[in-house]
Amino acid sequence: MLDIRFVRENADAVKAAMINRNAEVDVDALLALDSRRRAIVAEAEVLKAERNKISKSIGLMIKEGKDPESIKAEVREMGDKISAFDEDLRKIDAQLREGLLYIPNMPSATTPVGKDENDNPVIRFWGEKKTFDFEPAMHWDLGASLKLFDLERGAKIAGSGFPLFTGRGAKLERGLIQFMLDLHTEENGYTEIAPPFMCNDVAMTGTGQLPKFAEDMYAVPLDGLYPIPTAEVPVTNMYGNEILDQELPICLTAYTPCFRREAGSAGKDTRGLLRVHQFDKVEMVKFTTPETSAEEHEKLTLDAEKVLQKLGLHYRVIELCTGDLGFSAAKCYDIELWAPAQDKWLEVSSCSNFHDYQARRANIRYRNEDKKTTFVHTINGSGVALPRLVIAIMENNQNADGSIDLPEALWPYMGGLQKLA
RNA sequence: GGAGAGGUGUCUGAGUGGUUUAAAGAGCACGCUUGGAAAGCGUGUGUGCGCGAGAGUGUACCGGGGGUUCGAAUCCCCCCCUCUCCGCCA
Structure with missing residues (x-):
């Protein structure tokens, strides 16, 4: 399959190649999915970083004999949000991969252009x-x-x-x-x-x-x-x-x-x-x-x-x-x-x-x-x-x-x- | 098909809920040392993704996939593979 980053940076070349191949591929739909994916990844990872930090501090609190219950509830809520992001991400990743699996290879620069x-x-x-x-x-x-x-x-x-x-x-x-x-x-x-x-x-x-x-x-x-x-x-x-x-x-x-x-x-x-x-x-x-x-x-x-x-x-x-x-x-x-x-x-x-x-x-x-x-x-x-x-x-x-x-x-x-x- | 034991990084191998950011050793790379080498010492040593011009930084990954939990290599469920024994079989 093609590298999604390659498709992102060479969208026009990919579209032209697909025309030369007589292949119908919706490159723009794929790129839209890709940009949605990256937005979600960014947001989810900020949350995960925060959760990891707080979870670690809960461990310390327990060791020091403090009561972490109030914080737990907060982190639980965070976890729900993360789960939702991960769920979205799973779906988008699957769609993206599926889409990429249906895109044929880029012809070599030395391959002659022709119809049939x-x-x-x-x-x-x-x-x-x-x-x-x-x-x-x-x-x-x-x-x-x-x-x-x-x-x-x-x-x-x-x-x-x-x-x-x-x-x-x-x-x-x-x-x-x-x-x-x-x-x-x-x-x-x-x-x-x-x-x-x-x-x-x-x-x-x-x-x-x-x-x-x-x-x-x-x-x-x-x-x-x-x-x-x-x-x-x-x-x-x-x-x-x-x-x-x-x-x-x-x-x-x-x-x-x-x-x-x-x-x-x-x-x-x-x-x-x-x-x-x-x-x-x-x-x-x-x-x-x-x-x-x-x-x-x-x-x-x-x-x-x-x-x-x-x-x-x-x-x-x-x-x-x-x-x-x-x-x-x-x-x-x-x-x-x-x-x-x-x-x-x-x-x-x-x-x-x-x-x-x-x-x-x-x-x-x-x-x-x-x-x-x-x-x-x-x-x-x-x-x-x-x-x-x-x-x-x-x-x-x-x-x-x-x-x-x-x-x-x-x-x-x-x-x-x-x-x- | 049945019973049991396993699967942790390049390798060996520790780790049964919280500074694990995966111990330790070996290997490998670089450096110091040396006339040169070995030994010794020091430093480094995975993959994917996101962000970043870069240095870097965040995140995920301990056979695969789900789940429990604030937190999972570790607990639970399903699956795959390897080994041993039994059964069947070219």
Whole structure:
């Protein structure tokens, strides 16, 4: 969330940023609450100071054998007033926090201003489009004929959007996960984390899923838990309410399944593995100082790209403009894979710098060079999400006979298997 | 799920209603001392919020939330977590 003091001192900039984001936020209402809050705090604290003084003198009187009854009544009255102030304050604090939790992050100064996804600039391409001397098949047809997954049976036991992988398809999932984790831990310098796959509402609020996006998540109300929509939630919040004494940056990677209700996208991309309710993903998360976060964000994006380069897949990197930027992000690159049968770019990674937005919500701090406690910057990105990666591998590497060549980097992870036939 | 024991600052650990403004020790920082170091001595050492240009000052915080009281780390209620034993279980 934003710092209320920042909002107070930069009200116009905040309002402008919200317009660029297409977000409707009543900044003035929040500032009115804030000034009421400070007025009440000031008044209440004067009373409290006085009460503390008199209470102390009552203690002394008792020790000296004097009768404090007359003063007690007076202080009791004071206490009632203080209680009333505290009650008001509790309400205002809650309203203020709630209001702040619904304000999206300020876009970075380097984030391009734009209205929607059509204004997202392409930053770079890698590789090139593959050409075929036959009509490339869709991944759902390839997957069915090669028996890599069985989406009907997945739908039978859980519902559509819950893929069920079989045989070599299941092994490919496992192999890809291990390939990516090995790459990030052995070459890119990340430490592997195996976190809980469910989180509570505090964690979900810390990274920004709650309170605004509750309907995007599955929930287990009986236990107050949510199956995670991304490893970002447990891995970022593992340092919640802490002052980190480790050297920054901290670079972590984690494999987790991800659960998303995809509310609001019903009927879109419903076929095959394009958009599913449960998928596997390897995530990278960094905790950095404000000074190095921009640089670490660029490096993390390159770390995600390395996965695709090793697999020999054509991709492009785009930068999200202010109108398309995610709620908590200040700056974000999307990496998109080319899928020839789909004839589309498929998003497989979203690499975001959140600045101190999540750190403030989750209360994650470190001591800077002056020993002053400071909010860290958090960065994360997919490295990468599996279903669309699998689609791209299948569609790009297919042969006329319906077989699929596996990228060489995967051979060791597939027990030497080089081709799905 | 049942029974019990715990949760105090960076750490160890005292504190069962009133100069607690949380003892003491360790650690850490700075200073003195020293050829240099250790030891010794001295000083300092939390977080949030309010006010203040600043020095500073007020307030809140002893797992979390409520309550009793003029006054709560301390008493009462609810919850969370850790440990031990029992039960159940991959």
